Amino acid sequence: MRYNKILVYLTHPHVDVWNFKPEHKALLQSLLPGTVVQVCANSKEFKDNLPEADAVIIWVFKEEWLENAPKLKLIATPAAGNDWIPWQPPANLKLSFGGFHGPMMAESVIGAMLHFLKAFPLSMKMQGKKKWARIKISKRQQSLYKARVTILGFGKIGNTLGRLLKPFGCKITGIKRTEMPAPDYFDEEDEILIHDKWEAALPETDHLICALPGGPETREILQSIHFKNMPKTSFFYNVGRGNIYKESDLVEALQGGEIAGAYLDVFGKEPLSEFSRLWGLGNVLIQPHTSAASPQYLELFIEELAGRVREGELG
Secondary structure (H helix, E strand, O other): OOOOOOEEEOHHHHHHHHOOOOHHHHHHHOOOOOEEEOOOOOOOHHHHHHHOOOOOOOOOOHHHHHHHHOOOOEEEEEOOOOOOOOOOOOOOOOOOOOOHHHHHHHHHHHHHHHHHHOOHHHHHHHHHOOOHHHHHHHHHHHOOOEEEEEEOOOOOOHHHHHHHHHHOEEEEEEEOOOOOOOOOOOOOOOOOEEHHHHHHHHHHHHHEOOOOOOOHHHOOOHHHHHOOOOOOOOEEEOOOOOOOEEEHHHHHHHOOOOEEEEEEEOOOOOOOOOOHHHHHHHHEOOOOOOOOOOOHHHHHHHHHHHHHHOOOOOO
């Protein structure tokens, strides 16, 4: 499938690497020769040129805009989920979401794991005091080797997380809504559990990683009882969506010692309120929804999208 004109409107006020730049236009044109790529600076320019486009690249597309897009055959977004384009397209229109986020998010999750396990916060504290605290720090250090990592949401991102964690010697439990064959990197200590059995994995879980999509099906899927059923030495990581638990339940679990710590990149309301109790907890690592931020973000998106177009997946 070839698209004659791709209209691009990708800007972000906070994260520079999510802005479409001249080098991204050059890359897209090189991968899809003969296609006209027009980059828009604002929403008015985008909507004014929409009638001539047969493909668009954008963060958010409103369904009512279709009335002004008679040639449109493809809406592509780098976003991993359909939060920003939640409506069902007509039969002649394709929606394409990004599937390239896994390795970047895995870097963030593994970094958070090492932050906790290697006692980096304590090392920084002792460094500030100019103390050679070898005994104190070494007693706090742990390892990923033979740790049981449970990944709730074993889709493309969750599977990538498991694949990149496996060389550390982890034992992987993937939680999937439907049955799937074991990935090629699994060994006899790894397993796939379908969704209705996932709670059985919690008592043996050292690290619980959530990579679930948003929506009513996952809303508050994690309850206070689930944190209570985890070992007190376990850690929780959320890089999916922030609707999967009540903040109060997680705060109580962290303050009460039911789990050892948490890495949180997504929240029920963003930005996270300055009044949130999470800010004051020493066993919490907070990122502002940037686990997939990388200088190569849009480069990876463009390469993936162009490959899908060339292979006819989006035709």
